[in-house]
Amino acid sequence: MIEVNGLCKSFKVAKRSAGVKASIKSLFHREYDIVNAIKDVSFTIDTGEIVGYIGPNGAGKSTTIKIMSGILVPDSGTCNILGHIPWQERVNHVKNIGVVFGQRSQLWWDVPVIDSFELLKDIYKIPPKEYANNLDMLIETLQLNDFINIPVRQLSLGQRMRCEIAASLLHSPKILFLDEPTIGLDAISKIAVRKFIKEINKEKNVTIILTTHDMSDIEALADRILLIGKGTILYDGNLSALRNKYSNDKIITIEYARSNKSINIPGVTVLSYMEERAVLSINTKIISVSEVISSLVNSYEITDVTVESQPVDEIIVKLYKEYAI
Numbered sequence: 001m002i003e004v005n006g007l008c009k010s011f012k013v014a015k016r017s018a019g020v021k022a023s024i025k026s027l028f029h030r031e032y033d034i035v036n037a038i039k040d041v042s043f044t045i046d047t048g049e050i051v052g053y054i055g056p057n058g059a060g061k062s063t064t065i066k067i068m069s070g071i072l073v074p075d076s077g078t079c080n081i082l083g084h085i086p087w088q089e090r091v092n093h094v095k096n097i098g099v100v101f102g103q104r105s106q107l108w109w110d111v112p113v114i115d116s117f118e119l120l121k122d123i124y125k126i127p128p129k130e131y132a133n134n135l136d137m138l139i140e141t142l143q144l145n146d147f148i149n150i151p152v153r154q155l156s157l158g159q160r161m162r163c164e165i166a167a168s169l170l171h172s173p174k175i176l177f178l179d180e181p182t183i184g185l186d187a188i189s190k191i192a193v194r195k196f197i198k199e200i201n202k203e204k205n206v207t208i209i210l211t212t213h214d215m216s217d218i219e220a221l222a223d224r225i226l227l228i229g230k231g232t233i234l235y236d237g238n239l240s241a242l243r244n245k246y247s248n249d250k251i252i253t254i255e256y257a258r259s260n261k262s263i264n265i266p267g268v269t270v271l272s273y274m275e276e277r278a279v280l281s282i283n284t285k286i287i288s289v290s291e292v293i294s295s296l297v298n299s300y301e302i303t304d305v306t307v308e309s310q311p312v313d314e315i316i317v318k319l320y321k322e323y324a325i
């Protein structure tokens with residue numbers, strides 16, 4: 001469905017020095033730096049996949065998404081999306097894609113949301129029946145009813161994001177590019193947006209490319225991760241493989257009747273210890289969680305146990321460290 005091969009894109013950026021003298025000099029003699037935003041980026045994505053495109057700030061994520069959505073032209077390399085070259089066949093290409101840039105709006109700021117939707121209907125030439133069906137479904141699932149007649153500038157961030165997502169799906173695209181779709185949203189809105197993304201992927205088989213710094217988005221949604229760093233693809237695989245690679249640790253919290261016995265088990269690090277509660281980190285390469293619990297049961301009157309994996313953020317930090325990005 002998506003084939004990206006050897007994409008490169010660089011930007012020419014004017015050098016600026018501080019001070020009046022330097023500013024005047026630059027009027028007559030401009031110097032430039034070349035920023036290689038992406039270098040030889042290649043990957044393929046199949047129909048129905050949800051791919052998390054991650055990497056630190058300035059890694060080249062937005063540049064790739066902009067090329068794939070036809071906004072930017074690469075210096076070299078190829079990109080074929082459903083048979084179209086995005087920057088050469090923009091009209092046909094945009095019919096197949098929906099794009100949400102969390103930090104920018106595709107809606108008209110001063111008009112009611114529904115009027116923006118009507119404009120998009122005309123721009124994309126959406127058949128009336130398809131538009132009506134999609135609109136009904138989106139209003140219902142994204143709960144837009146309370147604010148669909150309000151101008152976009154009066155909406156809260158969460159309300160606006162729900163409208164942005166609806167706007168990107170009115171023309172039934174087969175691919176959805178989401179760039180930071182949950183940025184700034186409260187916990188309830190984040191969960192609602194994630195649930196909706198999962199639903200359209202499952203029910204309509206929409207392929208989703210998700211760019212985010214929020215690793216819980218990745219954990220909740222992405223089957224596959226593409227990691228980009230300094231413009232190059234560094235990892236292509238799934239999150240559970242990363243977990244196995246970087247995290248042998250499990251965190252357990254035990255609650256017990258008052259005790260002052262110390263915990264001394266090989267492979268177990270005590271992260272915190274109180275009279276009735278201890279938090280332990282277990283290296284599962286040395287000892288299993290069940291072995292630790294059975295050993296503790298012998299010396300403690302345990303009332304509760306919770307077991308957690310290492311937070312996904314910490315795994316990603318280890319991944320970034322390994323690739324020095």
Ligand SMILES: Nc1ncnc2c1ncn2[C@@H]1O[C@H](COP(=O)(O)OP(=O)(O)OP(=O)(O)O)[C@@H](O)[C@H]1O
Nearest residue numbers: 011013035037055056057058059060061062063064
């Ligand atoms: N229009 C532009 N002009 C000059 N340089 C640019 C332009 N767009 C991007 N860059 C540079 O290209 C590099 C990659 O930027 P890009 O926006 O693709 O990164 P990103 O991974 O999306 O980062 P972030 O997570 O911060 O949004 C950065 O060094 C950035 O400064």
